[in-house]
Amino acid sequence: MNPTISSRSTTPQLGFDFASGLALSAGINKSGSKSITDIDLTNPTGIAAGEALSRMIVDDRVLHMGMTTWRALLDRAISLGHTELYPSEDGQVGLRTPGLRFGPIQRMPELGPQYVIQSIFKNRLDARLKAGEQVKSGRVLVQGTTKVDLVVLTETMTLCLYLGRKHVGALELDLDTLTAGCMNDGESQTAASLASKLAMAFPDEDNLLITQSAQVAFGQVLKALGIGGLK
Numbered sequence: 001m002n003p004t005i006s007s008r009s010t011t012p013q014l015g016f017d018f019a020s021g022l023a024l025s026a027g028i029n030k031s032g033s034k035s036i037t038d039i040d041l042t043n044p045t046g047i048a049a050g051e052a053l054s055r056m057i058v059d060d061r062v063l064h065m066g067m068t069t070w071r072a073l074l075d076r077a078i079s080l081g082h083t084e085l086y087p088s089e090d091g092q093v094g095l096r097t098p099g100l101r102f103g104p105i106q107r108m109p110e111l112g113p114q115y116v117i118q119s120i121f122k123n124r125l126d127a128r129l130k131a132g133e134q135v136k137s138g139r140v141l142v143q144g145t146t147k148v149d150l151v152v153l154t155e156t157m158t159l160c161l162y163l164g165r166k167h168v169g170a171l172e173l174d175l176d177t178l179t180a181g182c183m184n185d186g187e188s189q190t191a192a193s194l195a196s197k198l199a200m201a202f203p204d205e206d207n208l209l210i211t212q213s214a215q216v217a218f219g220q221v222l223k224a225l226g227i228g229g230l231k
Contacts (some may be wrong), residue, residue, distance in 0.1 A: 002071065016025045027058050027059070028059045028061065029059070029060045029061060029062055029063075029073060029104075029105055030061040030062060031106075031107075033061055042044075049111040049114045050115055051116040052109075052111050053071035053074065053109065053111060053112065054069050054071045054072075055069070056069060056070040056071075057069060057070075058073055063076055063077065063080070063104055070109055070112065071115070074095070074105070074108070074116060074119070074149060075119065076103055077103075078095075078119055078120060081097050082095050082097050082103050082104060082105070083097070083098065084097065084098040084103075085113050085116060085117075086103070087108060088106045088107055090107070092107040093108050093112065093134050094106045094108065095108060095112075098124050102206060117179060117222075117227060120227055121179055121222065121225060122175070124225040124226065124227070125152060125225065128225070129153070129154055134151070135152040135221060135224065135225070136149060136151045136152060136221070137149050137150045137217035137218070137224075138217075138229050140216045141213065142205075142206070142210050143209055143211050145163055146161070146162070146163055146210075147161075147162045147213075148162070148195075148210055148217060149162075149217055150214065150215055150217045150218060150221055152175070153175075155174075155176060156172050156173060156174060156175055157173050157174075157177065157178070158170050158171070158172050158173070159171045159198075159217075160206070161210070169201065169202055171197065171201040171202070173194075173197070173198075177190070177193075178194070178214070179218075191211050191212075194214060195207045195210075196209050198211060198214075219221040
C-alpha cells in the first residue's frame with residue numbers, strides 16, 4: 001500500500017546543534033534526475049552512520065519535511081514503508097517501497113544504505129523478539145563437518161560453532177558487528193574485524209572461512225526479517 005502524503009508543508013522548526021563541528025554536508029532531496037547537487041556524498045570522518053547523518057542537512061521537497069537532517073528524512077521514509085534499497089542514478093543508492101520502480105529518495109549519502117539496513121533490522125528484530133519468536137540462522141557450512149549459526153538477541157548476537165552435531169564453542173558479538181558492514185566497502189572492514197575476534201576465540205580454526213560463513217548466516221537472518229534489496 002502506497003502511503004498518502006499531504007501536499008501541505010509540515011516543515012518542523014529544528015534547532016540544529018553541532019557541538020562537535022559543522023554539518024558534514026548539505027543537499028536537496030527532490031524528484032528528478034538530480035536529487036542532490038554539488039555535495040560530497042562520502043563520509044571521510046568514519047563516525048557512526050546515525051551520527052554522521054544527523055549532522056548532514058537536507059532540504060526535502062518530496063516528503064515535505066523542508067530543512068531537516070538526513071537521519072530524520074530516512075527515519076520518516078522508513079516509517080512510511082519505503083524499506084527497499086535500489087540502484088539509482090550515477091551509481092548511487094535510492095530508497096523505495098518494495099515493488100515500486102522509484103522512491104521518494106533517489107540518492108542517499110554514502111552511509112544512508114547502512115543506516116537504513118541497521119534501522120529496519122533493529123525495528124523488525126525488536127518486533128519478533130517481543131512476540132516471543134527466536135531469530136536465528138540455519139547452520140552454515142564452514143568446511144568439512146564444521147558449521148556455524150547465529151542467534152540474535154536484543155543487543156547482541158551469538159555465533160555458535162559446531163563440529164558435526166556437537167556444539168564446540170560460542171562467541172558473543174555486538175548487534176552492529178555485521179550490520180555495520182553490510183553495504184559496499186564496509187564488508188571488507190567488517191570481515192577483518194570479525195576475523196580478528198574469531199582468531200582469539202577459536203585459535204585452532206580457520207577464522208577467515210568462519211567469517212565468510214558468518215556473513216552468509218547473517219544474510220539468512222536479514223532475509224528472515226524481510227530485509228532485501230541492493231547488496
